[in-house]
Amino acid sequence: MLNSKREGVYYKNGAFLPAREGPAAGLPAPEEAKKGTMAYAILSKHNTARGMEELAIRFDAMASHDITYVGIIQTARASGMTEFPVPYVLTNCHNSLCAVGGTINEDDHVFGLSAAKKYGGEFVPAHQSVIHSYMRERYAAPGKMILGSDSHTRYGAYGTMAIGEGGPELARQLLKKTYNIAYPKVIAIYLTGAPRPGVGPQDVALALVKATFQQGVVKNAVMEFFGPGVKSLSMDYRSGIDVMTTETTCLSSVWETDDTLRDHLTVLGRGDAYQRQAPAEGAYYDGVIEVALDRIEPMIALPFHPSNAYTIREFKANLDELLHQVDEDAVRQLGLKHRPASLREKIVDGKFRVDQGVIAGCSGGTYQNIVRAAQILDGHAIGSDEFWLSVYPTSQPVNLELTRKGYIASLMAAGASIRSCFCGPCFGAGDVPANGAFSIRHSTRNFPNREGSKPSDGQVSYVALMDARSIAATARNGGVLTGADELPEIPADPAVEPFAYDDTPYKARVYFGVGKPDPAQELVFGPNIADWPEQVALPENLLLTVCSAIYDPVTTTDELIPSGETSSYRSNPIKLSEFALSRKDPQYVPRAKQVLAVERLRRADPAAPEVRQALMGHDPAATGLGSLVMALKPGDGSAREQAASCQRVLGGAANLAAEYATKRYRSNVVNWGMLPFIAEGVKDWDIQPGDKLYIPSVRAAVDGGAEEIDATLIQHGAEKHVTLKLPGMTREERDIVLAGCLINYYAK
Structure with a gap:
């Protein structure tokens, strides 16, 4: 295979x-x-550096959705941006439902339209298209490079090299800077x-x-x-x-x-x-x-990662064993105090019964996927028991063609619910399963509680990833898990799927303002839209308090900052920071706030008794206090910068890891002014919340290009010398951390 x-x-x-x-x-x-290679040809065309060893890329276009564009524009505006220098598309496919927080979601949309008018951008109103469908339809083409503030920014099938990054990297492009990476x-x-x-x-x-x-x-x-x-x-x-x-x-x-x-x-x-x-x-x-x-056979990725994949045939042959493993993973990864009902209870007469199916988003809601699902379900009913099916076409032109061809009618007649062009089920803002329910989805991720459940409130639900064809086969079978290859008749996928594209919905609703900035246009701020709080430069010495220690093999950005309803607060950095690690380590925020309060007092009154006690005898004029998150491999999944910025807003000064799961998360850590430390054997240090790291002369070491820095780990009153590493940290990255964050760096 x-x-x-x-x-x-x-x-x-x-x-x-x-x-x-x-x-x-x-x-x-x-x-x-x-x-x-094709990659070399495209990278060399977009590289502005003298050589190809260290690249300085300028992109042809950029895209953001309504969870990210407010923060990006606010960052760039604070750093001196006057107009969008490249085509910048602002879509509204994440906070589209406006179901949480009163007006705050629609306020973001109004802000986005005003920004597109002021700075010269393209604004796609809610329910028109999923961000990646729109960019495929309108911008992706051979030889191009596109940058998006969503991790699934991938248009390779169109010959485009597309990269998903945290918001600060898009802000850099808006400031006519470059995307800097090693080849x-x-x-x-x-x-x-x-x-x-x-x-x-x-x-x-x-x-x-x-x-x-x-x-x-x-x-x-x-x-x-x-x-x-x-x-x-x-x-x-x-x-x-x-x-x-x-x-x-x-x-x-x-x-x-x-x-x-x-x-x-x-x-x-x-x-x-x-x-x-x-x-x-x-x-x-x-x-x-x-x-x-x-x-390749029909597959299923069991909770809680897309890599936890098996053929459906293999899964059905080993139901008891594999579902037991999911039960154990749920207790461990969700930190449950009480063991929920076993998924093995869903095995009835040797068959596994699921509760929900969803076909949605940039991966599932495409025309061909929905056509196949409609053909499989044509003339069959889902049934009136627990199982239900939702289908989200990926764009209005796709929805229009599906409607004209009768496929939407077939799905509705089968009992499927047809929804708008919306990413919600992908990150917990739509179709949240019931407690104990098992959902099969053609979407991108099945991370822990990404589907919207709240384990801290006793809620546990499960998502497995499958293809739309097998989801439709399961729906046709009343919720009994079924691979599409088990059907008596199986519609094939032609290499050319007949499709008539009609972009009338876009012409009727999209604001096409690229290259037409209007400086006189005022930005429209809702009451929840707030500026980034001031951040301070790296001090001479640093005393860090561990405020969370995570020993999972991988920590996702969903665990660092939850998705779902939390997303509605993304335009208010301080309010959003209250949710940091809330489902993984609920005590992280109060611990970090306690450290931040003393640090603020230090800057106002270095002689205060609380400050001297916290500093353990170190010079209050030259030693800053900060919080630290230790995770073995943080940053898998979403590109969302808030996984790092929330830590920074709460006084975070560093991350410590064995390795970083993705380049984009490490970049977010740096761009928000935190040190991206790694350390060999950190798992064996047995770091726990409350432990401290004292790093003398840290500013001089970072400024001097040091890749290894001596520090003292303080645990239970005992001190131990440790070595912290900053491998591959560029001169610019060092200057950003020295300044305190990307905004400060550009303000200088």
């Missing part, structure tokens, strides 16, 4: 040669041969064969995530898709695989282009944007993953 080689290879004559055989085949050295590894994803009927893009994607995530095979690399199997896949199918590459922790992705893409761009009215794109003969890759599409 998948074969991975974690060593350098050359691509020649449709085969891969080990790097050591390159000279005998007359191939150049790897440094020269890597120029033959990434490029991994070939070589596709052969064609998918079997009943096997959808989510099945391929889950198999790929399972094969790569745990071992970090493509971490921070570019995944480059090509091979004879590409021609068997429609554009929706390709995009469905591509968007899930985020779950492998890769940096970006790009696909070879062909007539299928050319014809699709023509349907979208952008045929002139097409260009051929493919690897050159002799191109060098840092590894290769060969994917035999015809050997």
